[in-house]
Amino acid sequence: MKVMRNEYEEYRKNLLNDITHKSYPKIGKIKIENFEFMDLNVKYISEEKVTSLPENIKCKIDDDNNIVVLKDGNIIFNNLNSHFNDIKIKTYYDALETNDDTVLNAFRKQFKINEDNKLVNINKVFQNSFLYIEVPKNVVIDDELKLYIIGEKSDLVHYTLIVCNESSEFTLVEKIDSIKPIKVNYVSEVQIKDNAKLTYIGIDRLMGKTSTFIERKGIVYDDGKLIYALGQLNDSYTVSNNLIKLVGKNSYCESRSVLFTDKENIHAITVNVEHLSPYSYGRIINHGIVKDKGYLFVDGIGKIHQGMNNSNSQQNTNVITLSDDARVIVNPYLLIDEFDVQAGHGAGIGKVDEEQLYYLMSRGLSKVEAEKLIIIGFLYPIIEMISSDKIKTSFIKTIENKLLI
Amino acid sequence: MKPKLEVKNLRVSVEDKEILKGVDLTINGGEIHVIMGPNGTGKSTLSSAIMGAPRYSITDGEILLNNEMVNEMPVDERARKGLFLAMQYPQEVPGVTNSDFIRTAMQARTGKSIPLYKFIMDYDKAINKLKMNSDLPHRYLNDGFSGGEKKRNEILQMLLLKPMFAILDEIDSGLDVDALRIVGEAVNSMRSEEFGCLLITHYQRILDYIKPDIVHVMMKGKIVKTGDIELIKKIDADGYDWIKEELGIVDERVIPEERHKRPAMIGECATKKSLE
Numbered sequence: 001m002k003v004m005r006n007e008y009e010e011y012r013k014n015l016l017n018d019i020t021h022k023s024y025p026k027i028g029k030i031k032i033e034n035f036e037f038m039d040l041n042v043k044y045i046s047e048e049k050v051t052s053l054p055e056n057i058k059c060k061i062d063d064d065n066n067i068v069v070l071k072d073g074n075i076i077f078n079n080l081n082s083h084f085n086d087i088k089i090k091t092y093y094d095a096l097e098t099n100d101d102t103v104l105n106a107f108r109k110q111f112k113i114n115e116d117n118k119l120v121n122i123n124k125v126f127q128n129s130f131l132y133i134e135v136p137k138n139v140v141i142d143d144e145l146k147l148y149i150i151g152e153k154s155d156l157v158h159y160t161l162i163v164c165n166e167s168s169e170f171t172l173v174e175k176i177d178s179i180k181p182i183k184v185n186y187v188s189e190v191q192i193k194d195n196a197k198l199t200y201i202g203i204d205r206l207m208g209k210t211s212t213f214i215e216r217k218g219i220v221y222d223d224g225k226l227i228y229a230l231g232q233l234n235d236s237y238t239v240s241n242n243l244i245k246l247v248g249k250n251s252y253c254e255s256r257s258v259l260f261t262d263k264e265n266i267h268a269i270t271v272n273v274e275h276l277s278p279y280s281y282g283r284i285i286n287h288g289i290v291k292d293k294g295y296l297f298v299d300g301i302g303k304i305h306q307g308m309n310n311s312n313s314q315q316n317t318n319v320i321t322l323s324d325d326a327r328v329i330v331n332p333y334l335l336i337d338e339f340d341v342q343a344g345h346g347a348g349i350g351k352v353d354e355e356q357l358y359y360l361m362s363r364g365l366s367k368v369e370a371e372k373l374i375i376i377g378f379l380y381p382i383i384e385m386i387s388s389d390k391i392k393t394s395f396i397k398t399i400e401n402k403l404l405i
Numbered sequence: 406m407k408p409k410l411e412v413k414n415l416r417v418s419v420e421d422k423e424i425l426k427g428v429d430l431t432i433n434g435g436e437i438h439v440i441m442g443p444n445g446t447g448k449s450t451l452s453s454a455i456m457g458a459p460r461y462s463i464t465d466g467e468i469l470l471n472n473e474m475v476n477e478m479p480v481d482e483r484a485r486k487g488l489f490l491a492m493q494y495p496q497e498v499p500g501v502t503n504s505d506f507i508r509t510a511m512q513a514r515t516g517k518s519i520p521l522y523k524f525i526m527d528y529d530k531a532i533n534k535l536k537m538n539s540d541l542p543h544r545y546l547n548d549g550f551s552g553g554e555k556k557r558n559e560i561l562q563m564l565l566l567k568p569m570f571a572i573l574d575e576i577d578s579g580l581d582v583d584a585l586r587i588v589g590e591a592v593n594s595m596r597s598e599e600f601g602c603l604l605i606t607h608y609q610r611i612l613d614y615i616k617p618d619i620v621h622v623m624m625k626g627k628i629v630k631t632g633d634i635e636l637i638k639k640i641d642a643d644g645y646d647w648i649k650e651e652l653g654i655v656d657e658r659v660i661p662e663e664r665h666k667r668p669a670m671i672g673e674c675a676t677k678k679s680l681e
Binding site: 353354355356358359360361362363364365366367369370373374376377378379380383 | 456457458459479480481484485489490492495496498499500501505506507509510513514545562566
C-alpha cells in the first residue's frame with residue numbers, strides 16, 4: 001500500500017490543524033456537524049486494471065460505451081474509442097509511475113490553498129483518490145465520456161481536476177456511486193479556457209444513511225461555455241455546492257439541477273454564479289421533487305460585482321412537493337453591485353399543478369399517468385442535455401422507483 | 406346506434422355562485438350545434454361542466470352520454486368514453502413532449518398500445534393537415550406556443566383521439582383567416598354520424614367554415630333561444646339587443662367582469678409591501 005502525499009505532509013498538517021478549529025459552513029438551521037463529515041475511514045489499496053468488470057460493478061454501469069471506471073482511486077477499466085486519444089486521463093498514482101509533472105504539480109497545488117469551506121479542506125486532508133483530465137487545444141470530441149466513480153473498500157475522498165484548453169469541446173457524464181453505504185467527500189474543479197466548451201452531466205446516486213459532500217466548481221474564461229446538468233438522487237444526507245466563477249468576457253454558464261429528496265433525507269444545495277467580468281451570462285435552473293419527510297434546502301445565488309456591466313444573471317427554482325410532511329426552503333438571491341445589468345430570479349414551491357393535471361386528464365390519462373408524465377417531464381433540465389438513451393432511461397427509472405416506494 | 410349527449414336542467418355553481426341556471430341541450434351524432442352569446446353568460450362554464458373540470462359543482466340536473474349519467478364521473482373517464490374539450494386556454498406543460506403526451510392519450514382512449522410506426526404516420530398526417538411545423542412532436546406541450554398554435558394543437562389532438570363528442574370552446578379566438586379555414590376544414594373532416602360537435606363562440610366568422618345545424622343563444626346562464634342558421638344571420642345583422650328586448654333581459658351576464666388586478670411592480674419583489 002502506497003502512502004499518498006508524504007511530501008505535502010507539512011501543508012496537510014496545517015490544513016488538519018485548520019479544520020479541527022474551523023466550524024462548518026452555516027446552511028439555514030441544518031446542523032451539519034451531525035453529519036459527521038470529519039469521521040472518515042479512508043485508505044488506499046491499489047488495484048489492477050481488469051478486462052471485464054465484476055458483476056457488482058457491472059450493474060452500476062448503465063451505458064458501457066466509452067467509459068472509464070475509477071474505483072477506490074484506481075482506473076480499473078477503460079474502453080474509450082480512438083476519438084479520446086488526445087485526452088489525458090490520469091490518477092495521482094498513474095502520474096507518479098510515469099513522473100507526469102503536469103499532473104503532479106496540479107495535485108500539489110491544491111494543498112497550498114486554504115479554502116474558506118471546511119468541507120473542502122477535509123477533502124484535501126483525507127484525499128484517497130485524485131483524477132486529472134485535460135483536453136488539449138482545439139480538440140473537439142462529439143462522443144460523451146462516461147466516468148463512473150465508485151467507492152467500495154473505504155470512504156471515498158476524491159478530487160477531479162478538468163482542464164479544457166482553448167477552443168476545445170467536450171461532454172462528460174460523471175456518475176458517483178457506491179457498492180455499499182460509504183461516506184463521500186467529492187470535489188471537482190473545472191477550468192474552461194478561452195472559447196472552450198464543456199457540458200458536464202453529473203448524476204449522484206449514493207446509497208445508505210451516510211453523509212455526502214459534493215462540490216463542483218468551475219471557472220470560465222473569455223468566450224468559454226460551461227453547462228452543468230446535475231442530478232442529485234442520493235439516499236444520504238447531502239451537502240452539495242455548484243460554484244461558478246465567470247471571469248472572462250462573454251463567458252457563459254448554465255447550472256441545471258434536478259434534486260430528489262425523499263424518506264427522511266436532508267439535502268442542502270447551494271448554486272452560486274459569480275460574475276467577475278463584464279458581458280458574462282449565468283443561468284441557474286433548479287427543479288426539486290420532495291417526498292415523504294424529505295427536507296430540501298436550496299440557496300441560489302447570482303452575484304454581479306461592481307463594474308461587470310452588461311452581465312446577465314437569471315435563476316429559477318421550482319419544487320414539487322409530493323407529501324404534506326415534505327419541507328422545502330428556497331432562497332433565490334441576487335446580489336448586484338452594478339447598474340447596467342440584466343437579472344431575474346424566481347422560485348416556486350407547490351404540489352403538482354392542478355390545471356396541468358386537469359388538462360392531461362381531459363385527454364383520457366388517469367391521474368396516476370398524468371402525474372407521472374408531469375413529474376418525469378419536470379426532469380427536463382437534465383434529460384434534454386443527455387444524448388445517451390441508456391443513461392436517460394436509467395435516470396428516469398431511478399426516479400420512477402423512488403416515486404413508487 | 407348514433408351517439409347522444411344530453412344535458413337536462415343543468416345547474417352549476419363555481420365557488421358557491423350559481424352560473425348555470427337550468428340548461429337543456431341534446432346533441433345527436435352527425436349534428437353540429439353552436440352556442441353563441443355575449444361574454445360572461447355561462448358558455449364556457451357549460452363546456453367545463455360537461456367535461457368535468459374540478460371546481461365546477463353540479464347542484465342539479467344531469468349530463469348523459471349515450472344514456473349513461475356522467476355527473477359523478479372523473480374527467481379522465483369521460484374522456485375515455487369519448488368526450489373531448491378543446492380548451493379556451495390550453496395549459497403549457499414544459500418537459501412533456503407533444504408526441505409522448507398524445508401517444509399516451511391515444512393509448513388511454515383506445516385501451517390498446519399503438520405501434521410506434523403507425524403512430525408516427527398518423528401524427529405526421531394530422532400535422533400536415535393542420536399545416537403545423539414538423540418539429541411539433543419534439544416540442545414541449547404548448548410550451549412557448551403562440552395563441553394560434555395552441556388552438557391548432559387542440560384540434561390536432563381531436564383528430565387523433567377521434568372523440569364521439571367534441572366541444573370547441575372559442576377555438577376561433579386568436580386564429581387568423583388562414584388558420585380559421587384550416588381548423589374549419591379539420592372539423593368538417595370529422596363530420597359523420599358517429600360524431601357530434603358543440604361549438605362555442607361569440608364571433609360569426611368561424612361559422613363561414615363550419616356550418617352548424619342548430620344554433621343556440623345563451624344568456625343569464627340559460628339557453629334562451631334556439632334556431633337554425635337564420636338565427637346567426639339575424640345576430641350578425643342586429644346583434645343581441647333584440648333578443649334581450651324580446652325576453653325582457655336587462656343584464657345578460659351571470660359572471661361579473663373580472664376586475665383588473667394590479668400586477669406586482671419591479672422593485673416590490675423583495676419588499677414587505679409585496680407580501681401584504
